[in-house]
Amino acid sequence: MLTAALALFALSLFLQHEFHVKQALLFLIGAGLGVTLLHAAFGFTGGWRRMIRERRSAGVRAHIMLVVLTSALFFPVLGHLFPGVSAHPALAPVGVSVLVGAFLFGIGMQLGGGCGSGTLFTVGEGQVDMLITLAFFIIGATIGSAHVLWWLSLPSLGTFSLIDEFGWVPALLFQTTCLAMLYAWSQSMERQRYGRVESLGFIHGGDKKFADRLLFGPWPLWWGVLGLAVFNLLTLVVGGHPWSITFAFGLWGAKIWAVLGGDVLAWPYWSTGYPAEALTQSVLADHTSIMDFGIILGAVLAAALAGKFAPAGSLRWTRVVAAVSGGLLLGYGARLAFGCNIGGLVAGIASGSLHGWLWLGAGFTGTLVGVHLRTLLRLDPRSVRGA
Amino acid sequence: MKGVNRWIMLACIVLAGIAVALDHVSHQRPNAEAQDGAPLPEQPEAGGYGTASDDSEDE
Numbered sequence: 001m002l003t004a005a006l007a008l009f010a011l012s013l014f015l016q017h018e019f020h021v022k023q024a025l026l027f028l029i030g031a032g033l034g035v036t037l038l039h040a041a042f043g044f045t046g047g048w049r050r051m052i053r054e055r056r057s058a059g060v061r062a063h064i065m066l067v068v069l070t071s072a073l074f075f076p077v078l079g080h081l082f083p084g085v086s087a088h089p090a091l092a093p094v095g096v097s098v099l100v101g102a103f104l105f106g107i108g109m110q111l112g113g114g115c116g117s118g119t120l121f122t123v124g125e126g127q128v129d130m131l132i133t134l135a136f137f138i139i140g141a142t143i144g145s146a147h148v149l150w151w152l153s154l155p156s157l158g159t160f161s162l163i164d165e166f167g168w169v170p171a172l173l174f175q176t177t178c179l180a181m182l183y184a185w186s187q188s189m190e191r192q193r194y195g196r197v198e199s200l201g202f203i204h205g206g207d208k209k210f211a212d213r214l215l216f217g218p219w220p221l222w223w224g225v226l227g228l229a230v231f232n233l234l235t236l237v238v239g240g241h242p243w244s245i246t247f248a249f250g251l252w253g254a255k256i257w258a259v260l261g262g263d264v265l266a267w268p269y270w271s272t273g274y275p276a277e278a279l280t281q282s283v284l285a286d287h288t289s290i291m292d293f294g295i296i297l298g299a300v301l302a303a304a305l306a307g308k309f310a311p312a313g314s315l316r317w318t319r320v321v322a323a324v325s326g327g328l329l330l331g332y333g334a335r336l337a338f339g340c341n342i343g344g345l346v347a348g349i350a351s352g353s354l355h356g357w358l359w360l361g362a363g364f365t366g367t368l369v370g371v372h373l374r375t376l377l378r379l380d381p382r383s384v385r386g387a
Numbered sequence: 388m389k390g391v392n393r394w395i396m397l398a399c400i401v402l403a404g405i406a407v408a409l410d411h412v413s414h415q416r417p418n419a420e421a422q423d424g425a426p427l428p429e430q431p432e433a434g435g436y437g438t439a440s441d442d443s444e445d446e
Contacts, residue, residue: 018411126396255410282411293407300400310393 001304008297019285025238026287030294033231033243034121037295038302039217040224043118044341045109048367049374057186058198062221064183065200069229070350071175077236078351079168087236089163089351090244092338094358095156097148101336102344102359104329106366109341110374112137112326116245116340119330120292124299126310132323133330140331141246142253145269151336162352171352200225217306232346239287242351244343245295246334248288251278253331318377326370337362 008031016024036042047059076082078089092098109115112133114122119137122130162171190197200222203213213219219227235243254264258279264270270279283289303309334340337359339347345363348356374380 126392128392128395131395131399280414282414283407284411296400310396313392 001301004297004301004304008294008301011293011297015284015290022238023284023287023290026235027290027294029231029234029238030291031298031301032294033117033228033291034124034295034298034300035302036219036224036227036231037117037121038125038299039306040219040221040227042221042224042228043121044115045113045118048364049110049371051186051189052368052371055189055193056198057190058200058202058221060186061183062200062225064179064186065222065225066228067346067349068176068179068183069225070232070346071172071179071352073229073233074236074242074350075163075168075172075352077233079163081168085237086240088241089161089353090242090339090343090347090356091159091161091351091353092344092348092355093152093156093158094160094355095152095158096154097151097156097336098338098344098355098358099362100151101144101333101338102362103333103366103369105333105337105340105344106363106368107370107373108140108326108329108331108333108366110326110367110370111322111377111379112330113323113379116330116334116342117295120245120295121299124296125303125308126300127313128310129313129315129319129323132320133327136324136327137246137331137334138249138253138256138327140328140333141250141335142257142331143328144332144335145250145254145275146267147332148335149268157354160354162354164352168352175349175352215305217302232350235291241287242343242347243291244288244339244347245292246288246331246340246343248283248286248292249331250335251275251283251286251289254279255283318379322374322377322379333366 008028012024012027015027042062044059044063047063050056050058051060074089077085077087105115109118112119114130114133119130119134123134162175165171166174187197201220203218203220208216232243235241254267254270254275258264264279265276269275278286300309330340334344337344338355339345339359341359341363344359345356348359350356
């Protein structure tokens with residue numbers, strides 16, 4: 001625990017000295033995200049799977065609440081209510097690329113055992129099998145960067161911003177209404193089966209004092225929602241863009257490929273714009289990379305505080321196969337879909353971009369397929385598979 | 388098994404740290420201005436947000 005805390009402190013000082021205070025702040029925001037994700041056990045993969053298999057909706061409702069709250073924080077900023085704050089929305093074209101990418105990502109996150117944020121915080125928790133997922137996530141993102149321009153040449157409706165079209169207040173009201181309907185629908189599914197719904201305030205681990213729970217966890221889901229939304233807002237204000245994860249994976253893979261002798265600069269994706277700039281700079285100059293490092297170290301710290309770093313577990317060959325194939329699909333899908341569940345779905349919808357909604361539909365459909373594949377590969381205990 | 392997992396994780400973290408350090412020293416500092424506290428070039432696409440003319444971005 002002390003090592004993790006010292007590493008966080010030292011690296012933030014280093015970033016401030018070598019680059020700019022902004023880099024250090026983004027790194028610390030990443031660490032805060034890592035602590036939040038781990039203590040609240042906040043992942044999309046398990047929540048969506050429980051909804052599909054068991055009709056338990058707490059996870060899905062927490063995700064909806066996260067999008068609602070993040071939108072409520074983002075829309076005024078992106079709608080220029082605060083002229084002094086310069087922030088860019090996560091806008092992307094609504095097209096085949098997002099449709100296919102999010103669908104593949106949805107399959108991948110069930111096979112790989114984690115989404116973008118889930119993979120990072122479970123690696124930080126010390127789950128060795130997730131290292132395999134992360135490694136192939138990086139490979140998939142790198143391959144995706146080689147193909148993405150072809151995918152982007154397929155039919156697309158272009159970008160569509162609800163904020164630009166309707167103004168931020170009507171757009172926020174409209175979007176919140178849609179999300180409230182989704183929330184009510186998921187709640188009714190659970191109530192139909194069980195007669196009652198699980199609360200987002202449910203806490204594992206019995207009674208604890210507030211300070212003990214805050215420091216050592218576990219947190220109720222709604223603490224996770226609050227923490228992620230606030231840290232996402234801080235990212236928007238400090239970094240000038242919403243929280244995202246997977247651009248860094250492609251960057252790391254491209255840098256590794258270049259070290260191995262690959263001519264990455266010849267790939268169109270890495271030859272212009274920000275990707276080309278990022279490739280020729282230190283990885284520590286890239287916002288997404290330092291936030292990802294922060295998430296992993298934050299999760300290491302939180303896992304150490306909770307006394308659950310590096311849980312025991314052995315690897316079956318089916319789990320390895322699933323981690324490899326899942327990781328590849330996650331990386332490839334994220335590149336095509338303009339990001340993962342965080343950069344594509346949450347940031348997209350919270351920016352008022354229509355591609356975020358397409359991501360949601362395609363990603364959930366892919367998850368349906370992925371959950372069936374998990375059953376075929378017997379990745380879950382029998383009691384869970386049969387539920 | 389728990390002990391083995393812990394050592395594997397720690398080894399990976401150390402290796403990743405070495406890789407990042409090597410990458411950092413192999414590149415020049417981003418710009419001299421950064422030392423003076425001047426902002427780095429804006430990174431609106433740091434997360435890869437694409438525009439219509441720059442669709443190669445992600446997220």
